[in-house]
Amino acid sequence: MQAIIEIEKLNLFYGAFQALKNVSMEVPERAITAFIGPSGCGKSTLLRTLNRMNDMIQGTRIEGKIEIGGADIYSNDVHVETLRKKVGMVFQQPNPFPKSIYDNVAYGPRLHGIRKKQELDEIVESSLRSAALWDEVKDYLKRSALSLSGGQQQRMCIARALAVGPDILLMDEATSALDPISTLKIEELAQELKDKYTIVMVTHNMHQAARVSHQTVFFLNGEVVEYSDTEKLFSDPSDQRTEDYISGRFG
Amino acid sequence: MLDLHPTGQASASAELGTSLRAGSGPSFDRKARLRLFNSAFKIACIAAAGFVCLILLCILFFMFRTGILTFRDVSFSEFFFSTNWDPENESYGALLFIFGTFALTALTLLFSVPFSVIIAIFLAEMTPAWLRNLLRPVLDLLVGIPSVVYGFLGMTLLVPMLRDLTGHELADGLLAASIVLTIMVLPTISRISDDAITAVPKKYRDASYALGSNRFQTIVRVVIPAASRGILYAVILGMARAIGETMAVVMVIGNTAQIADSLFKPTAVLTSNIVMQISSVEFDSTWNHALYMMGFLLLVISLLMIVVMRFLQQRGGKNA
Amino acid sequence: MTDRSASAPSAFGKRSGASAIYNRLFTGFVWFVGICVILFILGLLFLLLQKGLPKLTWDFLYGLPSEIEEGGGIGPALFNSFYVLFLSLAISIPLGLAAGIYLAEFAPDNKWIGLVRICVEGLSSVPSIIFGLFGIAIFVEMFQVGLTILGGAVSLAFLNLPVLTRVTEESIRAVPVEMKNASFALGSTHLQTIRRVLIPVALNGIITGICLVAGRAFGESAVIILTAGVTTSGSMWDFNLFSPGETLAVHLWYVQSEAIVPDAQEIAQKATAVLIFFVLLINVVFRVPLWLNGRKTKL
Numbered sequence: 001m002q003a004i005i006e007i008e009k010l011n012l013f014y015g016a017f018q019a020l021k022n023v024s025m026e027v028p029e030r031a032i033t034a035f036i037g038p039s040g041c042g043k044s045t046l047l048r049t050l051n052r053m054n055d056m057i058q059g060t061r062i063e064g065k066i067e068i069g070g071a072d073i074y075s076n077d078v079h080v081e082t083l084r085k086k087v088g089m090v091f092q093q094p095n096p097f098p099k100s101i102y103d104n105v106a107y108g109p110r111l112h113g114i115r116k117k118q119e120l121d122e123i124v125e126s127s128l129r130s131a132a133l134w135d136e137v138k139d140y141l142k143r144s145a146l147s148l149s150g151g152q153q154q155r156m157c158i159a160r161a162l163a164v165g166p167d168i169l170l171m172d173e174a175t176s177a178l179d180p181i182s183t184l185k186i187e188e189l190a191q192e193l194k195d196k197y198t199i200v201m202v203t204h205n206m207h208q209a210a211r212v213s214h215q216t217v218f219f220l221n222g223e224v225v226e227y228s229d230t231e232k233l234f235s236d237p238s239d240q241r242t243e244d245y246i247s248g249r250f251g
Numbered sequence: 252m253l254d255l256h257p258t259g260q261a262s263a264s265a266e267l268g269t270s271l272r273a274g275s276g277p278s279f280d281r282k283a284r285l286r287l288f289n290s291a292f293k294i295a296c297i298a299a300a301g302f303v304c305l306i307l308l309c310i311l312f313f314m315f316r317t318g319i320l321t322f323r324d325v326s327f328s329e330f331f332f333s334t335n336w337d338p339e340n341e342s343y344g345a346l347l348f349i350f351g352t353f354a355l356t357a358l359t360l361l362f363s364v365p366f367s368v369i370i371a372i373f374l375a376e377m378t379p380a381w382l383r384n385l386l387r388p389v390l391d392l393l394v395g396i397p398s399v400v401y402g403f404l405g406m407t408l409l410v411p412m413l414r415d416l417t418g419h420e421l422a423d424g425l426l427a428a429s430i431v432l433t434i435m436v437l438p439t440i441s442r443i444s445d446d447a448i449t450a451v452p453k454k455y456r457d458a459s460y461a462l463g464s465n466r467f468q469t470i471v472r473v474v475i476p477a478a479s480r481g482i483l484y485a486v487i488l489g490m491a492r493a494i495g496e497t498m499a500v501v502m503v504i505g506n507t508a509q510i511a512d513s514l515f516k517p518t519a520v521l522t523s524n525i526v527m528q529i530s531s532v533e534f535d536s537t538w539n540h541a542l543y544m545m546g547f548l549l550l551v552i553s554l555l556m557i558v559v560m561r562f563l564q565q566r567g568g569k570n571a
Numbered sequence: 572m573t574d575r576s577a578s579a580p581s582a583f584g585k586r587s588g589a590s591a592i593y594n595r596l597f598t599g600f601v602w603f604v605g606i607c608v609i610l611f612i613l614g615l616l617f618l619l620l621q622k623g624l625p626k627l628t629w630d631f632l633y634g635l636p637s638e639i640e641e642g643g644g645i646g647p648a649l650f651n652s653f654y655v656l657f658l659s660l661a662i663s664i665p666l667g668l669a670a671g672i673y674l675a676e677f678a679p680d681n682k683w684i685g686l687v688r689i690c691v692e693g694l695s696s697v698p699s700i701i702f703g704l705f706g707i708a709i710f711v712e713m714f715q716v717g718l719t720i721l722g723g724a725v726s727l728a729f730l731n732l733p734v735l736t737r738v739t740e741e742s743i744r745a746v747p748v749e750m751k752n753a754s755f756a757l758g759s760t761h762l763q764t765i766r767r768v769l770i771p772v773a774l775n776g777i778i779t780g781i782c783l784v785a786g787r788a789f790g791e792s793a794v795i796i797l798t799a800g801v802t803t804s805g806s807m808w809d810f811n812l813f814s815p816g817e818t819l820a821v822h823l824w825y826v827q828s829e830a831i832v833p834d835a836q837e838i839a840q841k842a843t844a845v846l847i848f849f850v851l852l853i854n855v856v857f858r859v860p861l862w863l864n865g866r867k868t869k870l
Contacts (some may be wrong), residue, residue, distance in 0.1 A: 299673060380604075491696045522698060530797070
């Protein structure tokens with residue numbers, strides 16, 4: 001598989017604290033990559049550097065290089081808005097806007113200049129279909145998104161991210177606030193989406209990583225301890241610390 | 252989706268890279284325009300914030316500069332410690348107004364705080380939902396009624412009432428003014444206290460009831476202490492309003508420059524004296540300067556109260 | 572809690588003793604005081620309205636005031652009230668919103684900005700008469716324009732500015748950060764996020780603030796007396812910014828305290844009724860969009 005994200009010697013500091021230490025890795029295209037590790041290990045931080053959401057935290061400093069599709073995303077000629085359009089994100093807590101379902105999904109396309117009702121309708125429908133939510137909400141598009149259940153809200157957030165036409169989808173512990181059934185639905189959805197999108201997910205749930213992903217990266221204290229195919233990492237880890245973690249000895 | 256975004260997911264990763272770089276793609280103009288709007292908007296916001304600051308500084312500066320001129324002609328001790336205010340004869344003792352303001356504020360708080368807290372408890376803890384939903388908007392509307400209406404109410408209804416009750420010929424004075432102010436600040440203090448009491452987490456109440464306390468004990472020992480900071484905030488806010496209120500006071504205080512040694516003696520406070528005299532004096536006279544100095548005093552008092560309030564809030568933030 | 576030993580007979584028997592009596596007394600007392608005080612205030616207002624409302628006529632609302640004879644109206648004062656209100660809001664809303672947005676979204680987090688915040692907070696509770704004095708210093712002394720509608724409107728706008736700035740800042744800060752993140756993650760610029768997410772979500776708070784400020788400006792009298800005077804130009808629909816700008820609230824005070832017309836008392840009663848009516852109306856008018864917005868964004 002071809003690599004779509006290449007990270008080279010990345011160091012990230014919040015003020016004096018170093019959150020990521022010399023991270024180098026590649027993320028393959030159209031596959032699911034999972035970041036695992038105990039909380040505070042830097043997995044979410046790395047995820048948030050991929051669409052530069054860390055820019056908004058004051059005192060963040062970055063050394064090293066991240067290339068997406070060969071373009072250095074921290075160089076001056078990359079517009080952060082374009083980057084975020086191409087690298088969508090789904091958050092830990094479902095975060096719908098207090099608007100209707102339709103307006104939520106159409107928010108992104110409207111931002112990027114699409115005004116025609118018909119065009120928007122099509123995008124909303126196809127995005128909701130891709131997020132496996134269309135059949136549940138097609139008659140209630142004008143209802144407030146806050147009236148949906150937690151799992152539905154999260155799938156709507158995925159639809160909202162898909163509606164701007166990303167190539168990469170970042171999922172930051174997207175199922176941790178959901179019940180088991182909703183979690184399962186999101187996992188199935190991720191499986192379907194991986195044919196079209198590159199998915200990077202952070203999860204605190206090792207079983208989820210084992211179930212869903214092709215490649216798994218294990219983080220500890222801001223460092224990448226090990227990354228390899230999921231099967232290999234879980235069955236035959238090469239690092240003692242990885243083995244300790246996946247066998248539940250800490251974390 | 253594929254058809255709608257031809258440059259989207261179908262692109263090879265190299266294509267994605269190109270599309271990320273600036274200056275590419277058909278939407279370049281749009282991006283440039285967005286950037287321009289963004290910076291223009293930011294500059295406008297900065298300018299507005301700068302302007303607000305400028306106004307604030309100007310107010311402090313003008314009040315201070317004009318007020319301080321008083322002390323060219325009047326000694327410091329006369330202004331602050333004499334009660335003889337007779338500008339026609341060059342006497343500028345402002346103590347009686349300062350005393351009046353503090354006395355009026357203290358009296359107002361004395362009346363309004365107990366009533367307000369009781370009303371707040373009533374609203375937050377005891378009323379059935381329908382009555383609460385009716386009373387809260389009513390109190391909110393009372394907050395919005397112009398002070399001059401309260402003044403008029405005091406002048407035409409309360410003062411005659413007081414006159415009949417007490418037998419005084421003139422009922423204008425501190426008592427009448429403080430009753431009017433109480434009516435005015437009561438909705439403010441009780442609504443904010445009400446919010447503070449409502450905001451006390453249910454778990455405190457549950458814990459108290461689960462230990463077998465009744466409603467009285469729960470409210471007095473758990474709810475009120477937990478909401479005390481919010482109630483204090485409400486009281487300070489009410490106090491600020493009482494100190495600065497002008498028109499409602501002017502209409503019932505009697506506007507006479509004598510120190511109030513009785514509750515029914517016509518007197519004056521800082522605000523009422525300023526508004527009654529300012530339009531009849533020359534701008535560059537000592538009289539006028541003295542009025543500005545009184546304004547500056549009011550400004551300092553109210554700013555001090557804000558600092559105290561901030562301090563309380565910060566300490567509260569740390570404790571919580 | 573205090574009478575654990577006293578209430579022994581049945582373990583779950585009815586409590587007796589001091590605390591139970593206190594409890595009942597307390598409940599009764601709070602009910603009594605709460606109802607009495609609220610009824611007292613409402614009763615006073617009702618008395619006021621009852622004296623004024625029945626005598627209201629269109630002639631009174633529209634008519635010109637009279638200094639000597641009976642039967643004067645409040646037309647110009649009422650017009651000035653709205654004119655000054657409109658002008659002051661037109662000045663203070665854009666400035667206040669922009670400054671509030673700056674403090675909430677763009678301002679760096681340092682001690683200068685902290686100082687600015689304290690100043691804004693401080694000035695939002697400064698007595699209104701200070702703004703009147705400031706208005707005199709600026710318009711009457713510095714620019715020598717005398718007592719005018721313009722001076723009154725600008726001074727009122729200054730009075731409202733700190734309040735609007737604070738309300739805007741607080742409402743925008745209260746928007747959950749998740750929503751901001753969601754918007755940024757979809758590739759929106761800062762301005763787009765502010766315009767399409769932050770302001771719509773914060774709108775309830777902002778409109779409540781504007782409503783408060785508008786009501787206050789409409790009823791404010793101290794500032795107007797000092798900066799716009801206690802007379803009108805004496806004709807209706809006078810849009811001249813440099814006319815004297817007595818408003819209805821000032822007129823109420825003026826006829827009651829200074830005027831020599833024989834029917835002053837009646838004019839004041841009617842003016843009070845009109846004033847209360849319009850303050851209520853402003854509240855209702857400003858709350859309609861709030862209600863609509865609430866319907867759209869809530870369930």
